[in-house]
Amino acid sequence: MWFLTSHVLVFAAGCLLGGILAWQWRSARAWRSELVYKREWSDKIHATEAYTSKRLLAAREEAAATLEAHKEKVRGLTAEIHALEGQLPQGRRQARRNGARSTAMPVVLPTRSAPPRATRPRSERTTRNGNGSSPHRDDLRRIKGIGPVFERQLHELGYRRFLDIAMWGSDDLAKVTRKLDVRGDRIGRENWIAQAKELAGLTSLR
Numbered sequence: 001m002w003f004l005t006s007h008v009l010v011f012a013a014g015c016l017l018g019g020i021l022a023w024q025w026r027s028a029r030a031w032r033s034e035l036v037y038k039r040e041w042s043d044k045i046h047a048t049e050a051y052t053s054k055r056l057l058a059a060r061e062e063a064a065a066t067l068e069a070h071k072e073k074v075r076g077l078t079a080e081i082h083a084l085e086g087q088l089p090q091g092r093r094q095a096r097r098n099g100a101r102s103t104a105m106p107v108v109l110p111t112r113s114a115p116p117r118a119t120r121p122r123s124e125r126t127t128r129n130g131n132g133s134s135p136h137r138d139d140l141r142r143i144k145g146i147g148p149v150f151e152r153q154l155h156e157l158g159y160r161r162f163l164d165i166a167m168w169g170s171d172d173l174a175k176v177t178r179k180l181d182v183r184g185d186r187i188g189r190e191n192w193i194a195q196a197k198e199l200a201g202l203t204s205l206r
Helices: 002-102 148-157 162-166 170-180 192-200
Strands: none
Touching (some): 148 170
16 A cells, blocks of 8 residues: 555656646746847847938938038128129219219210101091001901901902902802801802992992
């Protein structure tokens, strides 16, 4: 009986000791993994800090260089302003001298008198947009159906007088219809040719 009891106690002690050793081994392994993890993150943090510090230093240097360039430009502009201020009294004196010269009476040289230009009587003068007609252009707007736009286009085509329209033939009529882009037989319906003949004094409008 004593022999069996001693074996049971030995077995229990061995199990307890094995459990303790296993727990210590797992703890050591977990501590080692945690240590490696902390070391990796520490390295990453140090690398990030180094990169950030480097970028910050470069940004500071660039800002300092830009500031120095602006300061140099300001110094140049200040020197230019001082130079212009130094020239200001001389410019004022020059302006006063020029003003004194301009107040002097100009010398008028004798010139030959030009012969008077012959002027035409008012009755012979032509108006550009009036209702009256000139020897070279009639007021085509007196023809019903012709407005300012059609009149300008007819002038561009070379028709400036009532007589020009009154002498239209079939070719002229087709040309004008195409150029003015009128629809159908508008020119015939509105009797442009008959009105032109009447206004030109060739015949009376029936």
